[in-house]
Amino acid sequence: MIYCKSLIFFFVATVLFGLSHFSGVEAETTRYKLEPDMIASGVFVFWGKQESFSRENGANIVNTGFIVGRDAILAIDTGPTRLYAEEMIEAIKAVSPLPIRHAVVTHHHGDHAFGIQTFKKNNINILMHPKAKNLLAEEGAVLFGYLENLIGLDWTTGTEVDLPTSLLEKERMIDLGQRPVLIIPYEGGHTPGDLVIYDITSKTLFAGDLVFNGRAATIPHADISTWLDHLDTLEKQDWESLIPGHGPLLSKNQALDSTRTYLAFLRETAGAAISRGTTLAEIMTTVIPSPFDQLATVNSEFLRAMTTLFRQLEDEQFKSSPSTK
Amino acid sequence: MAKLSVTLQPSAIAAFFALFTLVLFPHLGNAAQTLDPLASTNWLDLQEEYLGEGPVEFNSSITLLLPPEIENSHEVPLTVVIPRTLGDVQEVVILAENNPIQQVLRLHLHRPVHSLSLTMRLETSTPVRAAVLLADGKWLVGSQLAHVLSPGGCSAPGGNSGGEVAQVGEIAFKQFENGGIYKNDRLKFRITHPMDTGLVTKANGESVPAYYIDRISIHDGSGLLLEFDTQAAMSADPVVTIDVPELQQNIRVMASDSKGLEFDSGELPTAQ
Numbered sequence: 001m002i003y004c005k006s007l008i009f010f011f012v013a014t015v016l017f018g019l020s021h022f023s024g025v026e027a028e029t030t031r032y033k034l035e036p037d038m039i040a041s042g043v044f045v046f047w048g049k050q051e052s053f054s055r056e057n058g059a060n061i062v063n064t065g066f067i068v069g070r071d072a073i074l075a076i077d078t079g080p081t082r083l084y085a086e087e088m089i090e091a092i093k094a095v096s097p098l099p100i101r102h103a104v105v106t107h108h109h110g111d112h113a114f115g116i117q118t119f120k121k122n123n124i125n126i127l128m129h130p131k132a133k134n135l136l137a138e139e140g141a142v143l144f145g146y147l148e149n150l151i152g153l154d155w156t157t158g159t160e161v162d163l164p165t166s167l168l169e170k171e172r173m174i175d176l177g178q179r180p181v182l183i184i185p186y187e188g189g190h191t192p193g194d195l196v197i198y199d200i201t202s203k204t205l206f207a208g209d210l211v212f213n214g215r216a217a218t219i220p221h222a223d224i225s226t227w228l229d230h231l232d233t234l235e236k237q238d239w240e241s242l243i244p245g246h247g248p249l250l251s252k253n254q255a256l257d258s259t260r261t262y263l264a265f266l267r268e269t270a271g272a273a274i275s276r277g278t279t280l281a282e283i284m285t286t287v288i289p290s291p292f293d294q295l296a297t298v299n300s301e302f303l304r305a306m307t308t309l310f311r312q313l314e315d316e317q318f319k320s321s322p323s324t325k
Numbered sequence: 326m327a328k329l330s331v332t333l334q335p336s337a338i339a340a341f342f343a344l345f346t347l348v349l350f351p352h353l354g355n356a357a358q359t360l361d362p363l364a365s366t367n368w369l370d371l372q373e374e375y376l377g378e379g380p381v382e383f384n385s386s387i388t389l390l391l392p393p394e395i396e397n398s399h400e401v402p403l404t405v406v407i408p409r410t411l412g413d414v415q416e417v418v419i420l421a422e423n424n425p426i427q428q429v430l431r432l433h434l435h436r437p438v439h440s441l442s443l444t445m446r447l448e449t450s451t452p453v454r455a456a457v458l459l460a461d462g463k464w465l466v467g468s469q470l471a472h473v474l475s476p477g478g479c480s481a482p483g484g485n486s487g488g489e490v491a492q493v494g495e496i497a498f499k500q501f502e503n504g505g506i507y508k509n510d511r512l513k514f515r516i517t518h519p520m521d522t523g524l525v526t527k528a529n530g531e532s533v534p535a536y537y538i539d540r541i542s543i544h545d546g547s548g549l550l551l552e553f554d555t556q557a558a559m560s561a562d563p564v565v566t567i568d569v570p571e572l573q574q575n576i577r578v579m580a581s582d583s584k585g586l587e588f589d590s591g592e593l594p595t596a597q
């Protein structure tokens with residue numbers, strides 16, 4: 001019993017210490033220290049950390065980047081906060097004096113879209129899929145509140161949810177000066193309106209969150225079946241390097257299996273549980289099988305994914321079952 | 326504050342609190358069975374209020390399954406496993422200690438149930454208890470700590486009913502043969518209802534009055550099976566799942582709410 005009590009107090013102490021430790025982030029740490037990584041001639045990536053949102057990383061968990069043409073620059077995604085976007089623009093300017101003319105926001109999730117306001121202030125054309133724009137308008141405030149809770153005001157101060165300046169529903173070519181870049185919409189996969197950026201010159205594909213590498217995919221706005229189809233299409237595209245929304249670079253010889261098998265696992269796990277009558281609490285307390293247990297952030301993302309899928313599937317199940325009033 | 330915690334060894338803290346507890350509550354020292362395994366300070370009040378006079382024993386065979394961390398505090402899934410080795414169980418009470426509405430539900434059993442699952446509202450991180458009343462008047466209590474990441478499940482807006490007002494009281498139902506923990510029948514139902522706590526103030530300053538299902542009963546061909554006293558600490562559109570080993574045909578779910586409305590599923594068609 002004494003032993004048991006020690007354990008409990010150790011737990012309580014850990015929780016208390018953990019909380020007090022979280023409560024203060026010193027001002028000096030509120031810089032992302034973004035460093036562009038040149039992965040091909042004229043193609044740069046700011047690699048995000050393989051972590052969840054935290055007060056330590058300020059949501060720098062996402063891969064953003066830019067492509068430099070002869071006349072202009074195109075940025076890919078805007079990052080999670082005003083601070084991030086400002087640092088990103090600063091870092092791009094340190095690489096090239098050319099104007100940043102466009103920023104393509106791959107989808108409406110905050111880690112990709114909350115820097116829009118800063119790019120807009122710099123007179124940069126911001127492109128988004130219309131469905132993503134609508135979702136950002138509808139859910140942006142809620143998503144931002146959620147982000148602010150997790151990373152803290154030190155990072156989010158001055159960030160305001162803002163909307164794109166132009167919309168793109170069909171594939172479009174943007175020429176940066178002897179550097180044609182394709183913007184390709186992929187609807188209804190990771191979110192209703194994702195955009196993918198393909199640099200024809202270097203055969204680099206910025207896939208946004210349609211591809212997660214070594215990290216648990218997030219699915220709150222996803223349609224898994226369509227997403228799996230999109231992965232097949234993406235895999236067949238002629239790219240040398242693929243930059244996932246989260247996780248390290250993929251080379252041509254690497255298939256998109258990390259995302260594909262995890263999505264299939266989520267769908268099967270939730271589907272089997274719903275049809276057997278297994279409860280959400282039962283599923284959430286089971287052990288995540290190998291190899292998925294190796295994915296970064298899988299413990300928290302698995303809980304989120306099961307919650308989302310359970311709600312959808314349970315609702316369908318009840319609707320197809322006897323119901324009376 | 327943080328610095329202080331670092332210099333103290335956890336075992337020293339434990340020893341200090343153990344001593345402190347014994348000095349303040351000497352009766353705990355010789356009643357080890359009633360000591361709370363999660364070292365709660367207000368358990369004794371809860372016990373008195375919700376479980377009455379009977380002897381109480383903490384028992385780890387009553388298992389509570391909760392997500393390891395809870396993001397949506399409006400809709401927290403809980404499964405309680407009530408092992409059949411416990412024998413004849415009279416009542417099951419689910420308590421969330423740090424909730425403004427502490428008693429989530431009280432289940433009166435007229436036939437055995439081996440597991441009970443539900444969705445509930447948790448205001449903040451809390452010990453969750455499942456107290457099981459045996460025929461001899463003794464309570465057995467299983468516990469689990471709920472780690473809530475985004476508090477406000479009872480008092481913050483959100484977690485609203487997915488149904489229209491016209492659908493309030495609609496009962497949807499699904500039966501799983503061999504779906505239970507002992508491969509017996511599992512029954513799952515959902516009642517469309519806002520389950521308003523009365524603690525939520527909307528953005529425009531208007532407060533939402535309490536309005537919730539207060540009673541649910543389940544019947545089958547052999548008569549009354551279970552009765553639940555429920556509170557608004559259950560989620561909007563609550564989903565309840567139970568394992569019933571002797572489930573008969575002609576299942577019927579009835580409920581009433583705090584406005585006195587009565588809901589009746591009628592006799593539900595047999596599964597499959």
Ligand SMILES: [Zn+2]
Pocket residue numbers: 107109190209218
């Ligand atoms: Zn995303």
